[in-house]
Amino acid sequence: MKETKMDKKEILSLAREVMYIESDAIRDVANSIDHSFCDACELILKTQGKLVTLGVGKSGHIARKISATFSSTGTSSFYINATDASHGDLGMISATDVILAISFSGETKEILDLLPSIKKINIDVISITGNENSTLAKASDIHIHINIDREACPLNLAPTASTTATLSIGDALAAALIESRNFSSEDFAISHPSGSLGKRLILTVGDIMHQRDRMPKIGPDQLLSDGVVVMSEKSLGVIVIVDEINTVMGIYTDGDLRRTFDKKVDIHKTKMKEVMNKKFIHCDQDMLAIDAMRLLKKHKITQLIIIDKNDKLIGVLNIHDLLQTGIVRSV
Numbered sequence: 001m002k003e004t005k006m007d008k009k010e011i012l013s014l015a016r017e018v019m020y021i022e023s024d025a026i027r028d029v030a031n032s033i034d035h036s037f038c039d040a041c042e043l044i045l046k047t048q049g050k051l052v053t054l055g056v057g058k059s060g061h062i063a064r065k066i067s068a069t070f071s072s073t074g075t076s077s078f079y080i081n082a083t084d085a086s087h088g089d090l091g092m093i094s095a096t097d098v099i100l101a102i103s104f105s106g107e108t109k110e111i112l113d114l115l116p117s118i119k120k121i122n123i124d125v126i127s128i129t130g131n132e133n134s135t136l137a138k139a140s141d142i143h144i145h146i147n148i149d150r151e152a153c154p155l156n157l158a159p160t161a162s163t164t165a166t167l168s169i170g171d172a173l174a175a176a177l178i179e180s181r182n183f184s185s186e187d188f189a190i191s192h193p194s195g196s197l198g199k200r201l202i203l204t205v206g207d208i209m210h211q212r213d214r215m216p217k218i219g220p221d222q223l224l225s226d227g228v229v230v231m232s233e234k235s236l237g238v239i240v241i242v243d244e245i246n247t248v249m250g251i252y253t254d255g256d257l258r259r260t261f262d263k264k265v266d267i268h269k270t271k272m273k274e275v276m277n278k279k280f281i282h283c284d285q286d287m288l289a290i291d292a293m294r295l296l297k298k299h300k301i302t303q304l305i306i307i308d309k310n311d312k313l314i315g316v317l318n319i320h321d322l323l324q325t326g327i328v329r330s331v
């Protein structure tokens with residue numbers, strides 16, 4: 001294989017050509033889908049089992065991705081490699097499931113070899129192929145045809161435009177089912193608890209705030225020197241001044257401490273109520289963490305005081321607590 005050197009202009013030109021071909025393929029498929037797409041949606045929606053995607057090679061990778069998208073958006077699904085299915089994995093499929101088989105040629109031997117067994121189990125089959133007269137297309141209960149003029153590969157050989165168009169069909173099916181099931185952003189977050197998207201939607205201030213003995217609080221008549229000790233011990237950059245029934249009276253921050261030193265205030269003779277700030281930013285524990293981060297940024301502060309409806313202190317939050325959740329990139 002002899003290398004052909006390309007300059008940057010030629011590389012960019014080729015890259016754009018690939019993307020144009022693939023975008024045209026998606027556009028053509030979008031214009032050509034018909035009632036079979038709707039039938040596929042209805043069949044998947046009414047099934048009592050799972051959506052099982054089948055494929056081999058590049059089509060297998062696409063089938064796996066489509067299955068993952070379905071699973072994360074409210075439609076229970078799993079992927080089986082067609083080769084493995086013929087060696088025992090077919091036993092994972094039950095009579096209540098629906099199969100989505102993907103083969104651009106529609107003649108993939110590994111999938112065709114499974115059809116007799118699938119028919120014996122009496123499972124409905126949806127197929128996506130590029131040949132509506134193929135064996136797989138004709139054997140399917142529902143067939144979705146993708147008509148691709150050419151692959152984006154310069155040799156017109158490697159699956160590129162065809163796999164991209166197939167993936168778009170899978171995404172479109174998933175999107176249609178999201179609407180049909182009234183699948184909400186909260187539902188999405190529940191299935192993505194560790195991801196940044198899930199955290200944006202479900203993580204609240206109450207989930208991460210410092211509570212009880214972790215809160216830096218002190219009485220109004222205690223000395224500022226005592227407050228400095230509490231601030232140092234809790235390492236949140238703030239002290240909350242509360243009365244005998246835990247009602248918040250004010251706060252004192254590390255910034256206030258620096259200004260106190262500048263004014264040469266005697267911290268051993270000054271009481272907390274003399275230096276506290278009576279105006280402070282606060283929220284309730286049900287506020288989303290992402291909204292708390294926005295609140296901190298808006299007011300250019302680094303701490304939030306969390307109070308209940310009776311102005312009682314229930315928690316303290318520092319910007320570092322929010323940064324550690326990984327949601328900051330989503331703000």
